[in-house]
Amino acid sequence: MTRLTLTRPDDFHLHLRDGAMLDGIAPETARDFARAIIMPNLVPPVVTGAQASAYRDRIAAALDKSLPGADFTPLMTLYLTEETDPADVVAAHQAGIVTAVKLYPAGATTNSASGVRDFDKVAPVFEAMAKAGVPLCLHGEVTDPEIDIFDREAVFIDKVLDPIRRQHPGLRVIMEHVTTKDAVEYVRAHDRDLAATITTHHLIINRNSLLVGGMRPHYFCLPVAKRELHRQALVEAATSGDARFFLGTDSAPHSDDRKECECCAAGCFTATNTMPLLAQIFEREGVLDRLEAFTAHFGADYYGLARNNGTLTLEKQAEPVRFPAKIETGAGPVTVFDPGFDVYWKVIA
Numbered sequence: 345m346t347r348l349t350l351t352r353p354d355d356f357h358l359h360l361r362d363g364a365m366l367d368g369i370a371p372e373t374a375r376d377f378a379r380a381i382i383m384p385n386l387v388p389p390v391v392t393g394a395q396a397s398a399y400r401d402r403i404a405a406a407l408d409k410s411l412p413g414a415d416f417t418p419l420m421t422l423y424l425t426e427e428t429d430p431a432d433v434v435a436a437h438q439a440g441i442v443t444a445v446k447l448y449p450a451g452a453t454t455n456s457a458s459g460v461r462d463f464d465k466v467a468p469v470f471e472a473m474a475k476a477g478v479p480l481c482l483h484g485e486v487t488d489p490e491i492d493i494f495d496r497e498a499v500f501i502d503k504v505l506d507p508i509r510r511q512h513p514g515l516r517v518i519m520e521h522v523t524t525k526d527a528v529e530y531v532r533a534h535d536r537d538l539a540a541t542i543t544t545h546h547l548i549i550n551r552n553s554l555l556v557g558g559m560r561p562h563y564f565c566l567p568v569a570k571r572e573l574h575r576q577a578l579v580e581a582a583t584s585g586d587a588r589f590f591l592g593t594d595s596a597p598h599s600d601d602r603k604e605c606e607c608c609a610a611g612c613f614t615a616t617n618t619m620p621l622l623a624q625i626f627e628r629e630g631v632l633d634r635l636e637a638f639t640a641h642f643g644a645d646y647y648g649l650a651r652n653n654g655t656l657t658l659e660k661q662a663e664p665v666r667f668p669a670k671i672e673t674g675a676g677p678v679t680v681f682d683p684g685f686d687v688y689w690k691v692i693a
């Protein structure tokens with residue numbers, strides 16, 4: 345097969361940032377994707393319906409300038425804090441301003457300082473969300489300093505996620521950017537109200553990619569890439585045709601000066617080449633026919649959104665495709681994720 349036409353895909357976990365970076369970054373996703381769940385971890389975070397609506401307007405304005413005529417819908421989220429008002433969340437969801445709520449354990453990742461420390465404090469929000477059918481996206485890592493960074497996702501499942509799900513039956517949860525076999529197994533063991541997003545980069549890199557032969561800052565993200573056996577479990581889940589696993593790229597741009605420095609910011613920027621990379625991976629696994637469901641059906645179905653009408657066409661080239669090494673933004677250049685292997689697929693329409 346040399347041409348592949350898919351339903352236009354959606355990205356169920358995306359960072360577009362704000363201010364000087366937004367104009368340069370937004371078109372990278374809007375070119376290929378119809379919709380994306382937009383992460384609220386700005387500084388300051390997006391915590392109210394009014395802030396989400398203003399941020400949505402800034403994204404639309406950025407696209408009007410940088411990619412006029414783009415057919416792209418940002419699906420907004422609210423950043424959950426211990427002060428979040430359950431009624432505001434439900435109202436913003438019912439008004440169609442926000443699609444989901446995002447839980448960051450305080451200190452777990454980039455711009456998570458306003459996140460949740462005491463999960464009991466947000467129980468009334470979870471209760472209201474379960475009742476109103478508002479999905480909960482979560483960054484699933486504990487932050488206890490004594491827990492090894494490579495174990496933080498697995499411990500989160502036992503200590504935080506499973507108790508929350510037991511306490512709030514009917515709460516629709518999305519474990520974002522899963523990186524472990526443990527998470528894949530946990531999702532597989534539950535057939536209601538639980539799904540997981542998988543990033544492009546976690547299908548490609550393991551912790552050796554990050555550390556062997558020198559530290560590679562552009563492969564550093566959170567949750568950090570794990571052992572090869574975990575990467576394999578993610579590939580297996582993503583390519584299995586199981587509707588509980590779908591694409592959330594977690595494309596997370598940081599300017600090069602924030603990556604190539606003494607304390608490197610966490611995040612891989614994959615918006616520019618995600619669809620070609622995924623085509624390469626699914627082809628390698630012999631299941632190119634499952635790429636469409638992973639990128640365009642399962643996520644929409646889980647969120648209760650209509651599938652997109654448009655299409656995206658990829659074509660396999662005779663020679664490896666060259667993607668831009670960097671995207672220029674008003675906040676400085678951002679390095680595009682390099683998979684470390686040749687990619688022959690290209691988006692042509």
Ligand SMILES: NC(=O)N[C@@H](CC(=O)O)C(=O)O
Pocket residue numbers: 359385453454455483564565566567594596597610611612
């Ligand atoms: N994934 C990352 O490494 N970084 C994300 C935050 C997040 O999704 O955890 C970011 O905002 O930069």
Ligand SMILES: [Zn+2]
Pocket residue numbers: 453483520521566567
């Ligand atoms: Zn995260």
Ligand SMILES: [Zn+2]
Pocket residue numbers: 357358359383594595596
């Ligand atoms: Zn993220």
